[in-house]
Amino acid sequence: MSNIFYVGIDLGTSRTSLATSTGKRITARTCVGYPKDIVSRKRFGKAYLLGDEALANRLGLNMIWPLGEGVIRNDEKSVEATGLILRHIIAEALPEKKESDKIYAAVGVPAQASLTNKRAIIDITRDIIDKILIVSEPFAVAYSVDRFDEVLIIDIGAGTTDLCRMHGSVPEAEDQITLKIAGNFLDEVITEAILEKFPQVQLTPQIVRRIKEKYGYVSDVSEPVKVTLTEKGIPSEYEITEILRESCLKLTQPVCEAVQKLVGTFDADFQEKLRNNIIIAGGGSRLKGIDRAVEKSLENYGGGNAATVQDAEYCGSIGALKMAMEMPEEYWEKI
Numbered sequence: 001m002s003n004i005f006y007v008g009i010d011l012g013t014s015r016t017s018l019a020t021s022t023g024k025r026i027t028a029r030t031c032v033g034y035p036k037d038i039v040s041r042k043r044f045g046k047a048y049l050l051g052d053e054a055l056a057n058r059l060g061l062n063m064i065w066p067l068g069e070g071v072i073r074n075d076e077k078s079v080e081a082t083g084l085i086l087r088h089i090i091a092e093a094l095p096e097k098k099e100s101d102k103i104y105a106a107v108g109v110p111a112q113a114s115l116t117n118k119r120a121i122i123d124i125t126r127d128i129i130d131k132i133l134i135v136s137e138p139f140a141v142a143y144s145v146d147r148f149d150e151v152l153i154i155d156i157g158a159g160t161t162d163l164c165r166m167h168g169s170v171p172e173a174e175d176q177i178t179l180k181i182a183g184n185f186l187d188e189v190i191t192e193a194i195l196e197k198f199p200q201v202q203l204t205p206q207i208v209r210r211i212k213e214k215y216g217y218v219s220d221v222s223e224p225v226k227v228t229l230t231e232k233g234i235p236s237e238y239e240i241t242e243i244l245r246e247s248c249l250k251l252t253q254p255v256c257e258a259v260q261k262l263v264g265t266f267d268a269d270f271q272e273k274l275r276n277n278i279i280i281a282g283g284g285s286r287l288k289g290i291d292r293a294v295e296k297s298l299e300n301y302g303g304g305n306a307a308t309v310q311d312a313e314y315c316g317s318i319g320a321l322k323m324a325m326e327m328p329e330e331y332w333e334k335i
């Protein structure tokens with residue numbers, strides 16, 4: 001007897017999440033570290049480290065982040081690294097899988113991913129899964145919250161922000177906008193802004209990301225944000241309240257403009273419904289005040305109502321899993 005396992009995969013620039021029909025949920029950073037030299041090879045005792053383990057040991061590793069702007073980078077190393085991550089995360093999620101069992105996986109890709117990107121995913125997963133369904137990420141988010149009526153999904157990831165308006169059928173090109181302005185972009189903006197004011201402080205991508213995730217905000221007011229940073233190793237406290245807000249607005253402003261565009265070009269009879277049903281997903285949805293910022297940007301349009309998803313980490317993979325489990329046989333691509 002062979003079983004079919006269904007999995008939903010959200011292959012993201014910063015994180016890959018997976019949900020299975022057996023109820024498992026796993027998430028891992030989308031990175032692989034290869035030992036830098038003979039010393040680190042000996043220390044780690046293996047050819048590569050994955051995800052958080054790699055990040056924690058990154059000083060001894062050459063780090064590969066195989067996705068850029070939501071899609072797999074077009075080079076051999078990235079393709080290999082993506083395969084390693086997917087293979088590992090699937091094996092970890094389905095320890096009970098036997099040789100004869102089958103895996104049917106729905107994989108989320110950015111709304112406007114090209115055919116080449118989709119082919120790359122199919123090629124990479126060829127010997128890991130048996131049948132594949134490539135799904136649009138914002139569509140997967142809508143699925144995860146069971147919304148198939150008029151709703152506007154905003155998925156703010158690390159590499160891209162994907163916006164998509166739903167209207168009860170498969171979204172078309174004019175329903176979608178992909179911005180390359182997302183979490184990674186915001187990290188760069190914050191880094192530049194801090195260094196402009198305090199040129200001597202020592203920053204790493206990890207430090208900046210932690211500051212952003214803990215204190216980032218776009219609300220009108222915030223308690224003062226003071227962080228401890230070092231200058232030539234000597235720690236002091238730095239006040240970055242205003243720097244942080246201005247930086248975060250550089251992410252939310254273009255997102256709000258894209259929202260206005262998708263509302264403004266929608267069927268006039270349904271614009272009000274769309275304005276009042278905005279769902280914000282992805283890691284960026286955790287930015288404090290982002291829902292209000294989107295609502296405020298719609299004041300001239302008659303107002304709006306935006307909510308952030310409960311489970312930013314898994315809503316993409318859970319939506320993909322739901323689609324996988326409901327999809328009739330003829331929609332699957334056999335690989």
Ligand SMILES: Nc1ncnc2c1ncn2[C@@H]1O[C@H](COP(=O)(O)OP(=O)(O)OP(=O)(O)O)[C@@H](O)[C@H]1O
Nearest residue numbers: 012013014015070157158159160183282283284286
């Ligand atoms: N509290 C927070 N405030 C602001 N940003 C956050 C917060 N928590 C996470 N993020 C950011 O969200 C981003 C990760 O989001 P997510 O996991 O949805 O991205 P992804 O799916 O890997 O990327 P993509 O969809 O672009 O491929 C990172 O840039 C992370 O720093």
Ligand SMILES: [Mg+2]
Nearest residue numbers: 012013157282
């Ligand atoms: Mg994503």
